[in-house]
Amino acid sequence: MSNVKRLYIGGELVESGETHDVISPATGEVVGTIAWGGEKETLAALAAAQAALDSWPTTPVEERISWMLKLRDEVVAHADELRQAVADEAGKPWEETAEDVDGVIDSLTYYADEIRSFLAPTELPDLDGSYRNEMIYEPVGVVGAFLAWNFPLLNLGYKLGPAMAAGCPIVIKPSSKTPLSAYLIGELCAKVGLPAGIVNIVSGDNAAVGDTLSGSTIPSMLTLIGSGSVARRIMERGASSIKRYSMELGGNAPALVFDDADLDLAVDIVVGLKFKNAGQICVTPNRVFVHADVADKFTGMVVERANAVRIGFGPEGTVDMGPLIDGSALGRIKGLVDDAVADGAELLVGGGRAESEDGGTYFQPTVLRDVTADMRIYKEEIFGPVVSIVTFEDEADALAQANNTDAGLSSFIFTPDADRINRVSRGLRFGEVQVNGVKYGMDMPHGGIKQSGLGHDGSRYALHDYLAPKRVSYGITEAANPFKKSAPAEVVDAAAIN
Known part of the structure; x- marks a missing residue:
């Protein structure tokens, strides 16, 4: 070819x-x-x-x-x-x-x-x-x-x-x-x-x-x-x-990590989707809501994984994450991170362009915590390798925050509690709810609200x-013809009767 x-x-x-x-x-x-x-x-x-x-x-x-x-x-x-x-x-x-x-x-x-x-x-x-x-x-x-x-x-x-x-x-x-x-x-x-x-x-x-x-x-x-x-x-x-x-x-997908969640699983899913394809995935978790009791541990695990990502463009098995699609995307994501930090978010790792021998538009795997609802990075789809962490203590509050968006594509829940899964999955206003995993395939419906x-x-x-x-x-009985005229009634001669 x-x-x-x-x-x-x-x-x-x-x-x-x-x-x-x-x-x-x-x-x-x-x-x-x-x-x-x-x-x-x-x-x-x-x-x-x-x-x-x-x-x-x-x-x-x-x-x-x-x-x-x-x-x-x-x-x-x-x-x-x-x-x-x-x-x-x-x-x-x-x-x-x-x-x-x-x-x-x-x-x-x-x-x-x-x-x-x-x-x-x-x-x-x-x-x-x-x-x-x-x-x-x-x-x-x-x-x-x-x-x-x-x-x-x-x-x-x-x-x-x-x-x-x-x-x-x-x-x-x-x-x-x-x-x-x-x-x-x-x-x-x-x-x-x-x-x-x-x-x-x-x-x-x-x-x-x-x-x-x-x-x-x-x-x-x-x-x-x-x-x-x-x-x-x-x-x-x-x-x-x-x-x-x-x-x-x-979308603007939320991931809700509760205090009883399998943190290894939650980190695998969140990090896997955020750094795969450099985070340029419509279903990737955009806002990660983590219960206060496990927030420090979860955040530390994510930072460790972010630091281990190999960036570049090379033979099979040599890199984990490629570039953003172009310079415009790089500048936009840099702007989102800088605005969040200026508004009070804590930058734990990354935050800017990654140096590479290839010379491409690479962005560092980035982790932010203390992200709030008034920040652009909370409101806008990031479409880049940035994990934004929001801490919560109350289930109802976490659900309300998760739904605080005009987007409604994917969402994620991490907890083994069946009753909680039932409540939260039905409360989330998204076209897809992924519970303790992530499932996509040609046989699965993919769509948003x-x-x-x-x-x-x-x-x-x-x-x-x-x-x-x-x-x-297909008409199959006489009743199928509503326009059929009835036979005229027989006229009776009243004089003859008399």
């Missing part, structure tokens, strides 16, 4: 008039060049997807499944190339790149199987017995998908599998920061000979590509993994027509976003 990547539109790999260099955040070097899409290319992709509506939605499900599995097998065969692309464009340690590629493989595999049972008609009861009623599903139509850069292929997998299974042609806009791996998927689509227009991949300027995609009347659904500000822009421009939306918009989004990625719940329910009622 060439390092110069082309757009994938209408079943063909195509060039454009512009190119765009992809910069590695780990080294600051150019790691690839892509064809740079604009309004023209986006309109072409939309037209190709619309044309595919003539055949793809009515393609027998087993044939759709066959195409999905052909593409999956090519992803498996080219896993190392795809992983290298993710490592280059996102700066991830090699071990972490497997999750991205597995996301595409798992999605195509899972939805190829799940769609069979999902499409089976559901019988609806009929109160008067005059009809036989069925609920069936059909594709909503063309889908426009906007991907975040933090998991370039996992995010693509979240959209690709359900769209293909449901019969929805899709136009995918990967982030311009991490488009290489998505363009490689386009090459694999071309290699297997995927029918034209089913999948289209265009990266480019947000205004030229993103606004054209969301403002078009062709898509019936727009789906995003990204920020709330981007979601609002997409929805504003999407008002050109009535559309569905499925959006995962990040409040300002964290609409709909779901993963599981059969995602198919509800891509499929429209349709009721079909």
Whole structure:
């Protein structure tokens, strides 16, 4: 596969008039060049997807499944190339790149199987017995998908599998920061000979590509993994027509560590999620609420782990954490930490840019304690390797603080107390509650409430976003015709009776 990547539109790999260099955040070097899409290319992709509506939605499900599995097998065969692309464009340690590629493989595999049972008609009861009623599903139509850069292929997998299974042609806009791996998927689509227009991949300027995609009347659904500000822009421009939306918009996840918690487990989960992918994970604990009785011990354990993190970009097994995505992210997180310290938080370790021989945008693993609700770092999604610790003494107060956010994606509880788990899990206003562990997978629904989004990625719940329910009622008795006129009553001659 060439390092110069082309757009994938209408079943063909195509060039454009512009190119765009992809910069590695780990080294600051150019790691690839892509064809740079604009309004023209986006309109072409939309037209190709619309044309595919003539055949793809009515393609027998087993044939759709066959195409999905052909593409999956090519992803498996080219896993190392795809992983290298993710490592280059996102700066991830090699071990972490497997999750991205597995996301595409798992999605195509899972939805190829799940769609069979999902499409089976559901019988609806009929109160008067005059009809036989069925609920069936059909594709909503063309889908426009906007991907975040933090998991370039996992995010693509979240959209690709359900769209293909449901019969929805899709136009995918990967982030311009991490488009290489998505363009490689386009090459694999071309290699297997995927029918034209089913999948289209265009990266480019947000205004030229993103606004054209969301403002078009062709898509019936727009789906995003990204920020709330981007979601609002997409929805504003999407008002050109009535559309569905499925959006995962990040979070401000609380982790509640009670005095009876398994601290080794809690530290493993919190530190694992905060320093994996340099903390650039939407579900990572943003605010860690720790009971006062165990706060010192918990904090000491986290600091010890933070000091042991190996930073850099190297061979397998040599580093634990890569860089932030770019200099802008580094400056933003530095600002959050500095503001917190200025407002009274205690900086225990880290707090600034990490020096590295690679020259990338690395940030030190950082631990803050005495974080309070009036600090920006409490209110905003950090999206970086910073553990913010808040001490509490009362369960009700901890729950109220945890819910003190407009976000509502993930949350975490650490305690063995079943009654407490029941109370707190039902009291947390988040789409996901993780108790004494962390569980994610393509078979698990992933979605938020409040300002964290609409709909779901993963599981059969995602198919509800891509499929429209349709009721079909079959009349089976005379009562099914409410307009049938009764026979006229027989006229009786009163005189004859007399």
